[in-house]
Amino acid sequence: MAAQHTGVPSIRGFQRRPHLGAAAHRRALGEYMRRCRGSRNLTGKDVARRIGTSPSTVSRMESGERTDNPVRNVAKLLSACRITDDRELSHALSIAEEGERPEVWAPYADYVAKWVQPLLALEPAARRILSYEPQLVPGWLQTEEYAQLVIRAGFPDAPRHEIEARAKARVGRLHMVGRAQDPPALVVIMDEDVLRRPAGSPGVMYRQIEHLIQVLKGELRHRVKLQIAPLAMGMTGAVGHPIVHLRFADDLLSDFVYLEQSESAWCIEGAGEAERYQSRLFRLCGMAVPADRTLTLLEDKLAELARNRY
Known part of the structure; x- marks a missing residue:
C-alpha cells in the first residue's frame, strides 16, 4: 500500500x-x-x-x-x-x-415540490436544524390533519391521495429527530400569530396545539426546542418568509440555508451568506419568548380554545 x-x-x-x-x-x-x-x-x-x-x-x-x-x-x-x-x-x-442510493424523498417523488427537495435531501444529515416560521406551524411539528389543510390551500386542485401523500411526507420528517443514530436537534421559532390564525374548524388548531404539547413533553423534549415570537416584538424581528438553517457535524459538509417563497425557494450554501442568516435566526431566538415558557403559552391557548368550545 x-x-x-x-x-x-x-x-x-x-x-x-x-x-x-x-x-x-x-x-x-x-x-x-x-x-x-x-x-x-x-x-x-x-x-x-x-x-x-x-x-x-x-x-x-x-x-x-x-x-x-x-x-x-x-x-x-x-x-x-x-x-x-x-x-x-x-x-x-x-x-x-x-451517494447513488435513492434520495430520502424518493418514495414521495411524484408529490414533493421540486424546490423543497434539496432541503429534504440534506436535513437528515444535519446536527442542528434552526428554523423560523412566520405563517404556519413548522412542518416537522404539524399534525397530518393540519398539514392537509395547509397543502390543500396551496394546491387546491390536487386530488385527495396527493394531498395525503404530501402531508405524510411532511410530518414524517419528525422521525429523524427521534432516531437512535445521530439525531439532529430541532430549534424552531414560530410567530405568535400562528396560534391565532384559523385552520379549518377550531378543532383542527386545538388538536394541533395538543400535538405540540405532547412533543414538548414526550420523548423528544430534549431534542426539540420551540420558541414563540410575540407580536410585541414588532417590526424589529419581522421576517416575511420561512428560513431554515442546517448545521452539520462533518467538516466536509458546509452550512445550508433554505429560504422558501410561495412557489419556489432559494438555497444558499457555505459560509458568508449562510452565517448571516444564522445570526438573524439567533437574534430572533433572543427576542422570542424563552423556550421554557412555551409549554405554558400553549397550554393557556388550549384552555382558551376549550372555553370557546373550540
Missing part, C-alpha cells in the same frame, strides 16, 4: 451512514475531491482533461450533484490528483456508492 502524501485531504473521517441520506454523501465526497484537486493545484479543466470528461461534469461532482458513472469518475479523478492510499481510495468509493 502506498503512503498518503502529507497535506493531502482525507475522507476517512466521514463515515458511511445510510441514515444521513445519499445527498450528504455526495456533497461530502464532492468537497473532498475539490480539496484534493486544490492540494495539487489543478483546475477543473485540468482534471476534466485527464479523466476524459467535461469541466461541467467535474463541477457537478464537486457540488454533490448526481452524474453518470460516478464511481468510475471518482476513481479517475482521485488518480489524477495522485491519491494512492488504498484505504483512502476504498473509502472514497464506498461513499460514492452510498
Whole structure:
C-alpha cells in the first residue's frame, strides 16, 4: 500500500451512514475531491482533461450533484490528483456508492415540490436544524390533519391521495429527530400569530396545539426546542418568509440555508451568506419568548380554545 502524501485531504473521517441520506454523501465526497484537486493545484479543466470528461461534469461532482458513472469518475479523478492510499481510495468509493442510493424523498417523488427537495435531501444529515416560521406551524411539528389543510390551500386542485401523500411526507420528517443514530436537534421559532390564525374548524388548531404539547413533553423534549415570537416584538424581528438553517457535524459538509417563497425557494450554501442568516435566526431566538415558557403559552391557548368550545 502506498503512503498518503502529507497535506493531502482525507475522507476517512466521514463515515458511511445510510441514515444521513445519499445527498450528504455526495456533497461530502464532492468537497473532498475539490480539496484534493486544490492540494495539487489543478483546475477543473485540468482534471476534466485527464479523466476524459467535461469541466461541467467535474463541477457537478464537486457540488454533490448526481452524474453518470460516478464511481468510475471518482476513481479517475482521485488518480489524477495522485491519491494512492488504498484505504483512502476504498473509502472514497464506498461513499460514492452510498451517494447513488435513492434520495430520502424518493418514495414521495411524484408529490414533493421540486424546490423543497434539496432541503429534504440534506436535513437528515444535519446536527442542528434552526428554523423560523412566520405563517404556519413548522412542518416537522404539524399534525397530518393540519398539514392537509395547509397543502390543500396551496394546491387546491390536487386530488385527495396527493394531498395525503404530501402531508405524510411532511410530518414524517419528525422521525429523524427521534432516531437512535445521530439525531439532529430541532430549534424552531414560530410567530405568535400562528396560534391565532384559523385552520379549518377550531378543532383542527386545538388538536394541533395538543400535538405540540405532547412533543414538548414526550420523548423528544430534549431534542426539540420551540420558541414563540410575540407580536410585541414588532417590526424589529419581522421576517416575511420561512428560513431554515442546517448545521452539520462533518467538516466536509458546509452550512445550508433554505429560504422558501410561495412557489419556489432559494438555497444558499457555505459560509458568508449562510452565517448571516444564522445570526438573524439567533437574534430572533433572543427576542422570542424563552423556550421554557412555551409549554405554558400553549397550554393557556388550549384552555382558551376549550372555553370557546373550540
